[in-house]
Amino acid sequence: MSVHYERIALIGLGLIASSMHWAIKRGNLGAHVVGYARSAETRDVAREIGLCDTVVDSLAEVVRNADLVVLAMPIGAMEDVARNIAPHLKPGATVTDVGSVKRAVIEAVAPHIPDGVHFIPGHPLAGTEHSGPRSGFAELFDNRWCLLVPDESTDPDALGRLTEFWEALGAHVDVMDPDHHDLVLAVTSHAPHLIAYTMVGVADDLRRVTDSEVIKYSAAGFRDFTRIAASDPTMWRDVFLTNKDATLEILGRFTEELFALQRAIRTGDGEHLFDYFTRTRAIRRGIIEAGQDTAAPDFGRGGSKG
Amino acid sequence: MSVHYERIALIGLGLIASSMHWAIKRGNLGAHVVGYARSAETRDVAREIGLCDTVVDSLAEVVRNADLVVLAMPIGAMEDVARNIAPHLKPGATVTDVGSVKRAVIEAVAPHIPDGVHFIPGHPLAGTEHSGPRSGFAELFDNRWCLLVPDESTDPDALGRLTEFWEALGAHVDVMDPDHHDLVLAVTSHAPHLIAYTMVGVADDLRRVTDSEVIKYSAAGFRDFTRIAASDPTMWRDVFLTNKDATLEILGRFTEELFALQRAIRTGDGEHLFDYFTRTRAIRRGIIEAGQDTAAPDFGRGGSKG
Numbered sequence: 001m002s003v004h005y006e007r008i009a010l011i012g013l014g015l016i017a018s019s020m021h022w023a024i025k026r027g028n029l030g031a032h033v034v035g036y037a038r039s040a041e042t043r044d045v046a047r048e049i050g051l052c053d054t055v056v057d058s059l060a061e062v063v064r065n066a067d068l069v070v071l072a073m074p075i076g077a078m079e080d081v082a083r084n085i086a087p088h089l090k091p092g093a094t095v096t097d098v099g100s101v102k103r104a105v106i107e108a109v110a111p112h113i114p115d116g117v118h119f120i121p122g123h124p125l126a127g128t129e130h131s132g133p134r135s136g137f138a139e140l141f142d143n144r145w146c147l148l149v150p151d152e153s154t155d156p157d158a159l160g161r162l163t164e165f166w167e168a169l170g171a172h173v174d175v176m177d178p179d180h181h182d183l184v185l186a187v188t189s190h191a192p193h194l195i196a197y198t199m200v201g202v203a204d205d206l207r208r209v210t211d212s213e214v215i216k217y218s219a220a221g222f223r224d225f226t227r228i229a230a231s232d233p234t235m236w237r238d239v240f241l242t243n244k245d246a247t248l249e250i251l252g253r254f255t256e257e258l259f260a261l262q263r264a265i266r267t268g269d270g271e272h273l274f275d276y277f278t279r280t281r282a283i284r285r286g287i288i289e290a291g292q293d294t295a296a297p298d299f300g301r302g303g304s305k306g
Numbered sequence: 307m308s309v310h311y312e313r314i315a316l317i318g319l320g321l322i323a324s325s326m327h328w329a330i331k332r333g334n335l336g337a338h339v340v341g342y343a344r345s346a347e348t349r350d351v352a353r354e355i356g357l358c359d360t361v362v363d364s365l366a367e368v369v370r371n372a373d374l375v376v377l378a379m380p381i382g383a384m385e386d387v388a389r390n391i392a393p394h395l396k397p398g399a400t401v402t403d404v405g406s407v408k409r410a411v412i413e414a415v416a417p418h419i420p421d422g423v424h425f426i427p428g429h430p431l432a433g434t435e436h437s438g439p440r441s442g443f444a445e446l447f448d449n450r451w452c453l454l455v456p457d458e459s460t461d462p463d464a465l466g467r468l469t470e471f472w473e474a475l476g477a478h479v480d481v482m483d484p485d486h487h488d489l490v491l492a493v494t495s496h497a498p499h500l501i502a503y504t505m506v507g508v509a510d511d512l513r514r515v516t517d518s519e520v521i522k523y524s525a526a527g528f529r530d531f532t533r534i535a536a537s538d539p540t541m542w543r544d545v546f547l548t549n550k551d552a553t554l555e556i557l558g559r560f561t562e563e564l565f566a567l568q569r570a571i572r573t574g575d576g577e578h579l580f581d582y583f584t585r586t587r588a589i590r591r592g593i594i595e596a597g598q599d600t601a602a603p604d605f606g607r608g609g610s611k612g
Contacts, residue, residue, distance in 0.1 A: 076576075125523055129590065145523055184519050187509050188528040194571075195501055196530075198564045200586040202556065203493050205563070213490050215592045217431055217451055222494040224502075224530045230590030233583035240571045240579055250508065251568055255561065257511075258504045262557055265500075265546045270382075273546055277539035280506040284435065284536030286521045 004029045004165060005094075009066035011059065011081060012073030013037040013046050014232070015127060016098045018136025020070065021051055023169040026138040036062035037133070038073070045133045060088045068165065071097035071109065075238040079108035086112045094118040094158050100185060100235070102149045102178040104242035118158035121149040123181065124171060125189075129230040142170035149178045186246035190239055191254060194247065196228035197236075310335045310471060311400075315372035317365065317387060318379030319343040319352050320538070321433060322404045324442025326376065327357055329475040332444040342368035343439070344379070351439045366394045374471065377403035377415065381544040385414035392418045400424040400464050406491060406541070408455045408484035410548035424464035427455040429487065430477060431495075435536035448476035455484045492552035496545055497560060500553065502534035503542075 008024065008031045010017040021033050035052030036059060037043050046055045056062050063069050063085045071078055078097065089095065095113055099105045102121050113119040126144040128135065146166040150159050163173045176184070203214045203222065218226065240247055264272040314330065314337045316323040327339050341358030342365060343349050352361045362368050369375050369391045377384055384403065395401065401419060405411045408427050419425040432450040434441065452472040456465050469479045482490070509520045509528065524532065546553055570578040 147523075184515050184523055187512060187515050188520055188524050191508075192505055192528045192531050194567060195505055195564070197583055197586050198567055199498055199501055199560060200589050201582055202497075202559045202563050204585060204589055205559070206493060206556075214494055215589070217453075217490055218494050222498045224534055225498050226586070226590040228530055229583070229586040231583075231587075233580050233587060236583050237576045237579040241574055241576055244571055244574075248568060248571060250512075251564070253508045253511070254505060255564070257508050258501070258557070258561070261500060261504055262554060265550055265554060268547055268550075270543050270547055273543040274539050276507055277503055277535070277537075277542050279510065280503050280532070280535040281537075281539060283506050283510055283521070284532040 004168065005031050005067035005161070007032050007034065007066045007068075009062045009069045010035045010052060011037075011062055011069065011071055011085075012077075013042050013051060013055075013133045014072060015131050015135040015140075016124065017070065017072035018046075018051050018133050019126075019138065019140035020072070020136075020169060022136055022138035023141055027168045027170075029165075029168055031068075034062050034066065038077075042133050049134065051133055051136070059084045063088045063090070063093075065090050067093055068162075069093060069095045071095065071099070071105075074232075074234045075099045075101055075105055075108070075242050076234075078105055079112070082109040082112040086114055089114060089117045091116040092118075094120060094162055096120050096122045096148075096162060098122060098124055100189065100239045101243040102147075102176075102181045106149070106178055118155050120154055120159060120162050121178070122162070122166070123147045123149070123185075124166070126171075127231070129227050131232040131235070139170070141166070144171050146171040146173050147176045147181055148173060149176055149181055182243050183246045186243055186250045190243055190247045191250040193228055193231065193236060194240065194251065195254065196225040199225050200229040310474065311337050311373035311467075313338050313340065313372045313374075315368045315375045316341045316358060317343075317368055317375065317377055317391070318383075319348050319357060319361075319439045320378060321437050321441040321446075322430065323376065323378035324352075324357050324439050325432075325444065325446035326378070326442075326475060328442055328444035329447055333474045333476075335471075335474055337374075340368050340372065344383075348439050355440065357439055357442070365390045369394045369396070369399075371396055373399055374468075375399060375401045377401065377405070377411075380538075380540045381405045381407055381411055381414070381548050382540075384411055385418070388415040388418040392420055395420060395423045397422040398424075400426060400468055402426050402428045402454075402468060404428060404430055406495065406545045407549040408453075408482075408487045412455070412484055424461050426460055426465060426468050427484070428468070428472070429453045429455070429491075430472070432477070433537070435533050437538040437541070445476065447472070450477050452477040452479050453482045453487055454479060455482055455487055488549050489552045492549055492556045496549055496553045497556040499534055499537065499542060500546065500557065501560065502531040505531050506535040 010020060013035050024031055024033055033052045034054045034056060035046055036056050043055050046052055071081060095117060097105050100123060105121050110119055124141055124144060124146040126140050166173050316326060319341050330337055330339055339358045340360045340362060341352055342362050349361050352358055377387060401423060403411055406429060411427050416425055430447055430452040432446050472479050
């Protein structure tokens with residue numbers, strides 16, 4: 001079946017785009033993949049490691065004749081890129097993105113998309129704490145969710161084609177409303193990342209516990225936080241600036257609950273603590289049952305983008 | 307060299323004690339391991355799976371003639387156990403523990419230890435989110451730190467022997483002062499665990515994001531939190547109740563930093579966010595360089611006890 005795209009343009013050659021390239025090749029989709037990154041150094045690395053069939057040096061070139069255009073740069077750069085590619089987009093092409101926030105991407109990109117080009121925002125829920133053109137691998141999307149955010153005007157054929165494309169990369173696809181997407185991600189990804197960043201920053205600031213002690217003895221919970229907090233700073237800055245309201249709301253709730261637990265510690269209310277911890281344990285079991293992680297002692301993936 | 311213990315008593319047959327048993331057997335230490343757990347069900351499981359050479363039904367029996375006695379139950383139960391084993395301890399034996407807090411354990415246990423018995427508190431920095439007699443495995447302590455907390459009266463030979471024992475289980479051993487231990491662990495383990503518990507609780511409470519959505523789309527940062535927050539509720543209740551001051555101090559610092567980041571989000575101060583995230587990323591690199599984790603995309607261990 002030849003529903004796939006013949007020519008695919010990847011703009012921004014970081015973890016997600018490079019993984020898409022390797023997954024396209026693994027899946028034998030038959031597409032010619034053209035890549036572009038703003039940084040000449042990134043383009044050189046891509047050429048060196050065989051990332052993309054062709055690496056070009058301008059936005060106009062990368063989108064020329066492309067059937068699918070993937071915006072895979074930090075959200076803050078998307079409006080500018082959308083404005084610059086708009087005159088060069090092929091009629092009937094599909095433009096999508098992989099940004100972690102959807103309302104802000106729609107506001108930045110949609111106004112620039114010409115008539116006759118399909119814009120279908122997307123967000124693959126997959127990642128590691130690594131970034132850059134060397135960080136990608138073909139398995140990144142396997143059994144992960146990719147959320148697509150069409151609206152009532154979206155062409156059903158274009159949506160079906162993009163859905164099959166992501167499935168061919170190994171992902172499961174769901175459709176979601178942009179505002180609900182941004183709230184769900186604030187809970188499952190954005191607030192947790194800010195919290196992990198904060199905790200790692202606190203450890204770094206402390207004077208009585210040395211850096212080397214923090215590093216040496218971090219086998220426990222803290223190590224998981226440092227992994228989350230090692231994710232790409234530019235990407236995450238843009239996530240928080242563009243999903244401001246939902247993230248701040250969840251953080252407000254978080255602070256409220258944290259104060260209640262702190263009070264329980266201070267007053268020695270062991271029952272409150274025990275009940276709370278028992279409840280959270282059940283959520284973990286649900287995640288394992290839903291197949292999004294494994295109960296094996298030696299599991300683990302570098303899941304930190306979101 | 308026969309510096310090891312001939313008879314080892316494990317009291318409390320959860321993750322740590324069961325892993326110690328398997329590591330003792332893997333290391334061919336030649337010791338006879340006797341086990342006891344308060345719950346008859348746990349003792350039955352231990353007998354069924356061959357955990358411990360002998361499983362006995364009372365505290366008096368388990369410590370009889372033991373050269374090493376390991377207290378491996380939640381901290382809140384230690385004083386009672388110490389009081390009950392005291393009359394039955396072999397002269398010259400060593401009593402140690404594996405609790406995550408050291409000052410409180412010393413206060414609970416030391417007064418009951420008779421003259422002629424060595425009490426050397428300990429804390430292996432290793433764990434998973436699993437608990438119970440079936441959760442142990444021989445590799446748990448490999449390349450992990452075990453912190454021992456002797457005082458000025460500790461017999462050097464007894465300390466040397468316990469050190470060699472933990473090294474034979476795969477661990478590296480460091481010696482630390484109890485109050486410093488409790489502060490370091492508050493930073494690297496106790497506060498991160500409370501924060502993870504809180505975030506998971508917030509997600510569970512939200513009404514507009516369903517439980518199934520939280521579970522389904524948790525591939526991102528949240529999944530790491532749920533793993534931490536799945537740890538044993540009794541153990542963690544006791545950790546927070548017994549390391550109250552250090553944990554509350556770190557949480558106070560955490561809240562202060564979190565508020566500063568929230569303000570940066572609210573005011574759109576991208577530079578503050580970017581600088582903060584860049585700094586935390588460097589800490590992660592330090593941990594990888596220190597050999598406490600790996601940079602590979604598919605790493606991961608279940609490190610959540612502490």
